[in-house]
Amino acid sequence: MKNLNLAYWIPTALFALGLTLSGFGALTHQAPMVAAYSHLGYPLYFMTLLGAAKLLGVATLLAPGLPRLKEWAYAGFAINMVSAVFSHLASHDPVGHAVAPVVLIGLLFASWRFRPAGRTLAIPAVATA
Known part of the structure; x- marks a missing residue:
């Protein structure tokens, strides 16, 4: 459990x-x-x-609770980082300028993937007839 907690907090702290x-x-x-x-x-x-x-968005990710708002923050950050990569490449910047947003995308994905149960949306049970 502690390793999972570190797997969440390290990328989340670096991203934040x-x-x-x-x-x-x-x-x-x-x-x-x-x-x-x-x-x-x-x-x-x-x-x-x-x-x-x-x-x-950073305040939302770090605050306890707010699982739905956190999902929106993750989505907004993903759009922002992908847009940053695209903007640098479309402006004919050296590829190295796109490295920071790519690294941030990786940290964001790790944060999202390893977030504790209290920071996720509950998936409603599907009723079977």
């Missing part, structure tokens, strides 16, 4: 750290984030929105 730093940088319009979003062709107001969404 990465997205907290990214979300804070976006929300406060840090120079490297402004340069990155501008290079990718995104307007700066999108950076503010995405930064706030990342911070709210």
Whole structure:
């Protein structure tokens, strides 16, 4: 049981750290984030929105309970990370620029896969006649 708990908390903590730093940088319009979003062709107001969404999503993943909201946070983060990979590749960035979001996708999947029962949606039993 303890190994399963570590298998959840290690990737979750690493993912949360990465997205907290990214979300804070976006929300406060840090120079490297402004340069990155501008290079990718995104307007700066999108950076503010995405930064706030990342911070709210991290808070949701780390908070106890809220299983349905956690599922939405996992889905939103997956869409965000896949979009980041696509954006870097579509902008003809070196493939290395897509590595960080790919690593984050791996951490996100591990977090989702090994989440404890209290952090998952219960699957309703199917009635048989």
